[in-house]
Amino acid sequence: MNKKEKLVIVGAGMASGRMLEHLFETDPERFDITLFGAEPRGNYNRIMLSPVLAGEKSFDQIVTHDAAWYDAHQVECRFGETVTRIDRAAKVVHSAGSEAPYDKLVIATGSAPFMIPVAGRDLPGVMAFRDYDDVQAMVAAARKKDARAVVIGGGLLGLEAAAALRLHGMEVVVLHLMGHLMERQLDAAAGYLLQKELEGRGIKIHCKAQTSAILGRGRTEAVLLDDGTLYPADIVVMAAGIRPEARIATDAGLHVERGIVVDDRMVTSDPDILAIGECCEHGGICYGLVAPLYDMAKVAAKTLTGVGATFRSVETATQLKVTGVSLYSAGDFADAPDREDVVLRNSGAGIYKRLVLKDNRVVGVVLYGETTDGAWYFDMLRKGTDVSEMRETLIFGQSRQGSASLDSLAAVAALPDDAEICGCNGVCKGAIVSAIIARDLTSLDDVRAHTKASASCGSCTGLVEQLMTLTLGDKYNPDAVQPVCGCTTLGHGDVRRLIKAKGLKTIPAVMQELEWKTSCGCAKCRPALNYYLVCDWPDEYADDYQSRFINERVHANIQKDGTYSVVPRMWGGVTSAKELRAIADVVDKFHIPSVKVTGGQRIDMLGVRKEDLPAVWADLGKAGFISGHAYAKGLRTVKTCVGSDWCRFGTQDSTGLGIRIEKFMWGSWTPAKVKMAVSGCPRNCAEATCKDVGVICVDSGYEIHFAGAAGLDIKGTEVLGLVKTEDDALEHIVALVQMYREQAHYLERIYKWAKRVGLDEIRRQILEDPRKRKAYFDRFAFSRKFAQVDPWSERVSGKDKHEFRPMATIGFPVAAEGAL
Amino acid sequence: MNWIAIGQTADIPLRGARCVATPQGRIAVFRTVENRFFAIEDRCPHKGGPLSQGIVHGAHVTCPLHGWVISLETGKAQGADEGAVRTFALKVEGGKLLISSDALVSMTA
Numbered sequence: 008m009n010k011k012e013k014l015v016i017v018g019a020g021m022a023s024g025r026m027l028e029h030l031f032e033t034d035p036e037r038f039d040i041t042l043f044g045a046e047p048r049g050n051y052n053r054i055m056l057s058p059v060l061a062g063e064k065s066f067d068q069i070v071t072h073d074a075a076w077y078d079a080h081q082v083e084c085r086f087g088e089t090v091t092r093i094d095r096a097a098k099v100v101h102s103a104g105s106e107a108p109y110d111k112l113v114i115a116t117g118s119a120p121f122m123i124p125v126a127g128r129d130l131p132g133v134m135a136f137r138d139y140d141d142v143q144a145m146v147a148a149a150r151k152k153d154a155r156a157v158v159i160g161g162g163l164l165g166l167e168a169a170a171a172l173r174l175h176g177m178e179v180v181v182l183h184l185m186g187h188l189m190e191r192q193l194d195a196a197a198g199y200l201l202q203k204e205l206e207g208r209g210i211k212i213h214c215k216a217q218t219s220a221i222l223g224r225g226r227t228e229a230v231l232l233d234d235g236t237l238y239p240a241d242i243v244v245m246a247a248g249i250r251p252e253a254r255i256a257t258d259a260g261l262h263v264e265r266g267i268v269v270d271d272r273m274v275t276s277d278p279d280i281l282a283i284g285e286c287c288e289h290g291g292i293c294y295g296l297v298a299p300l301y302d303m304a305k306v307a308a309k310t311l312t313g314v315g316a317t318f319r320s321v322e323t324a325t326q327l328k329v330t331g332v333s334l335y336s337a338g339d340f341a342d343a344p345d346r347e348d349v350v351l352r353n354s355g356a357g358i359y360k361r362l363v364l365k366d367n368r369v370v371g372v373v374l375y376g377e378t379t380d381g382a383w384y385f386d387m388l389r390k391g392t393d394v395s396e397m398r399e400t401l402i403f404g405q406s407r408q409g410s411a412s413l414d415s416l417a418a419v420a421a422l423p424d425d426a427e428i429c430g431c432n433g434v435c436k437g438a439i440v441s442a443i444i445a446r447d448l449t450s451l452d453d454v455r456a457h458t459k460a461s462a463s464c465g466s467c468t469g470l471v472e473q474l475m476t477l478t479l480g481d482k483y484n485p486d487a488v489q490p491v492c493g494c495t496t497l498g499h500g501d502v503r504r505l506i507k508a509k510g511l512k513t514i515p516a517v518m519q520e521l522e523w524k525t526s527c528g529c530a531k532c533r534p535a536l537n538y539y540l541v542c543d544w545p546d547e548y549a550d551d552y553q554s555r556f557i558n559e560r561v562h563a564n565i566q567k568d569g570t571y572s573v574v575p576r577m578w579g580g581v582t583s584a585k586e587l588r589a590i591a592d593v594v595d596k597f598h599i600p601s602v603k604v605t606g607g608q609r610i611d612m613l614g615v616r617k618e619d620l621p622a623v624w625a626d627l628g629k630a631g632f633i634s635g636h637a638y639a640k641g642l643r644t645v646k647t648c649v650g651s652d653w654c655r656f657g658t659q660d661s662t663g664l665g666i667r668i669e670k671f672m673w674g675s676w677t678p679a680k681v682k683m684a685v686s687g688c689p690r691n692c693a694e695a696t697c698k699d700v701g702v703i704c705v706d707s708g709y710e711i712h713f714a715g716a717a718g719l720d721i722k723g724t725e726v727l728g729l730v731k732t733e734d735d736a737l738e739h740i741v742a743l744v745q746m747y748r749e750q751a752h753y754l755e756r757i758y759k760w761a762k763r764v765g766l767d768e769i770r771r772q773i774l775e776d777p778r779k780r781k782a783y784f785d786r787f788a789f790s791r792k793f794a795q796v797d798p799w800s801e802r803v804s805g806k807d808k809h810e811f812r813p814m815a816t817i818g819f820p821v822a823a824e825g826a827l
Numbered sequence: 828m829n830w831i832a833i834g835q836t837a838d839i840p841l842r843g844a845r846c847v848a849t850p851q852g853r854i855a856v857f858r859t860v861e862n863r864f865f866a867i868e869d870r871c872p873h874k875g876g877p878l879s880q881g882i883v884h885g886a887h888v889t890c891p892l893h894g895w896v897i898s899l900e901t902g903k904a905q906g907a908d909e910g911a912v913r914t915f916a917l918k919v920e921g922g923k924l925l926i927s928s929d930a931l932v933s934m935t936a
């Protein structure tokens with residue numbers, strides 16, 4: 008057959024460009040080729056658009072195939088022409104103005120940016136970041152003085168756009184739906200470092216941002232989020248993802264799922280039509296990175312020329328193209344029991360490296376701050392190299408292999424006496440060693456107290472401990488400081504101090520800066536960190552719901568059979584006929600099996616099914632009840648006696664004071680539960696002298712007690728002091744609890760905290776120092792503004808409603824009435 | 828193997844879980860911080876606690892009743908505790924979650 012076969016290609020992008028190269032290398036004479044391209048220009052390296060936008064490269068520099076190249080290879084180019092229809096029966100493609108018959112057709116239409124479906128997305132000023140036209144539009148917008156841009160999407164593309172626009176002098180805000188940036192390529196720790204870096208460049212990052220609408224008259228002016236935040240915007244760049252551009256294939260009746268479905272040879276459901284690049288789907292996956300697309304191009308060229316070839320999904324690595332940011336990620340870094348994490352964190356230098364090993368092979372790698380070894384790790388990952396020989400030093404990189412194994416203790420032993428160990432306090436090795444010997448110091452706290460070494464930022468703690476080991480041998484037990492959990496070597500006190508000192512405001516920030524050994528903590532440290540952050544940054548920290556124990560997540564107490572108990576607040580233990588009637592109605596309506604009066608003077612409904620909780624709360628809410636926080640590390644009850652209102656011995660209005668304290672203090676989180684009581688006279692019917700905080704009313708005023716216990720331990724209270732007025736009593740109690748909130752370790756009750764810091768110190772700060780007391784009081788009053796939201800009514804109005812329903816019900820017989 | 832649709836991946840919060848009710852008992856479906864999905868029997872081997880209500884960390888969950896740590900991948904109790912729950916095959920297709928019909932075979936089998 009003399010006549011050449013006709014090959015038509017729809018789409019003049021990177022995939023088809025590469026395919027043509029392969030075709031001309033192997034069988035240049037086989038086809039008459041017609042190339043349609045929607046853009047009015049030839050083929051360019053689309054992934055280099057970011058440097059073009061940043062002004063670091065010119066467009067000409069990224070062109071890969073220009074008109075001359077197509078000419079030379081006798082490709083008939085129809086650029087600027089969009090193909091509208093494929094007629095498979097006649098084997099002809101149609102565009103608006105022309106048509107082209109084919110023997111073989113290759114669809115390489117790439118992808119379209121996903122424009123999130125919100126009001127205002129059609130306004131002028133809303134653009135994607137997909138082609139050179141978009142780049143030109145963005146550069147033009149940036150010329151305006153004080154121009155502002157909002158980028159929707161904190162993935163690879165969005166961040167590159169944001170960094171480039173910032174370089175043009177625009178004010179840039181990045182809105183990202185997920186909890187950390189680039190969540191598909193990075194874990195939370197690396198995402199945090201990246202966020203910090205970009206924020207340092209003046210880019211505002213807003214994670215967990217749900218865009219509600221784009222506002223503007225005639226053109227975009229601002230972006231509104233679901234939480235009410237409003238960001239002014241002259242342009243809005245949509246970088247929220249891409250979707251395969253498969254429309255013409257769908258219209259032509261080809262098999263299309265997310266993308267055009269192709270087999271291993273890149274052939275679609277029509278044997279004469281192939282598809283390559285971002286528009287197609289292979290093995291259930293749509294690819295968006297360039298390496299697999301190039302592989303597809305190669306396979307398609309071979310298929311067209313009749314040579315067998317098979318496309319196989321390949322590992323790909325990602326690098327962010329923002330000048331000055333070093334970031335590398337490849338492979339799979341999900342946690343699993345048969346995998347090991349090797350993590351290196353150097354917070355001072357902003358370095359985070361994580362290798363995921365399985366059966367002594369690298370399966371995943373995330374590098375931040377220092378990526379020179381990325382290629383080395385990636386090579387091992389692809390080859391499945393056995394790394395057991397270099398397991399110990401692997402994380403330090405290629406240059407550290409083959410040298411003698413690193414013995415850090417020997418390295419410390421070799422340091423000269425005048426080597427500085429603690430940079431903060433200027434303490435050298437000799438001073439520490441001689442203090443240990445001369446004063447017979449055996450604990451880290453002793454060394455801190457006597458030398459100041461490791462007493463500030465704590466980053467030299469490891470070195471100091473090694474010096475102690477060297478000096479004391481077996482006499483030193485480094486585990487004397489109980490770490491928070493297996494994820495860290497730091498104790499609670501160190502963690503709390505460093506959160507404040509370093510201004511750490513998120514859980515990933517704490518884990519990164521304090522060099523956590525696991526990627527996302529555990530069930531011990533996460534609730535503790537969440538509390539510390541809530542306590543220290545009440546107005547800034549967003550509570551991490553998934554780091555709370557189930558009881559605090561669903562605002563009820565889980566029971567042994569998986570049902571819950573519900574305890575509404577009864578201020579000071581006082582109730583009414585209306586309230587009791589409402590409780591009785593709820594018990595009947597929801598068939599609650601058990602009702603009990605608690606030790607804290609209120610009523611517990613036990614055995615409520617989880618699905619019923621919101622409805623139970625709704626009914627209780629109508630009667631005026633709010634959550635009793637009987638599940639919370641927070642204020643539980645203020646038990647009272649009837650006091651001077653009724654009792655012939657009562658000296659003060661103990662009920663009134665109890666209610667006042669409870670109304671002031673409810674809702675705030677504390678390190679452990681807090682139970683209080685107010686007794687109207689020293690007969691102490693409210694049993695105030697075994698509570699966390701208690702008040703005994705006397706004729707001359709109010710005796711304030713604290714640090715009692717009546718649980719695992721039994722302990723009478725200590726007396727803080729006597730105050731004259733109810734106002735004074737409230738101020739002292741609130742200040743005391745705030746001091747406890749700020750200093751105690753998570754799950755440490757007041758009596759244990761008081762023993763640790765000393766009763767005298769507490770009396771000195773709360774009783775004797777009015778300025779300190781007032782400051783504690785004010786800090787509590789400030790933080791309670793954010794805490795006094797009734798969690799029950801929030802959930803009745805729909806918050807977290809997913810918690811209370813199964814996601815699906817399967818396998819039950821379908822009801823005859825035709826339920827879906 | 829037959830697959831049954833149970834909902835969208837977005838139905839489950841990161842580091843969270845949802846339940847699927849079946850005549851044989853509840854199944855807990857988890858989503859880890861790394862966006863991996865797992866389905867296991869929602870009954871701790873210790874005292875039957877609802878694992879779906881626990882704190883999810885890495886590919887593990889800590890039971891809310893007595894703090895047993897269960898591997899989402901193998902269903903086995905970790906550390907010194909011994910016991911296991913059934914695990915079920917799960918797959919994600921274009922944002923949809925599908926569970927293996929094995930989940931409907933009697934739990935005691």
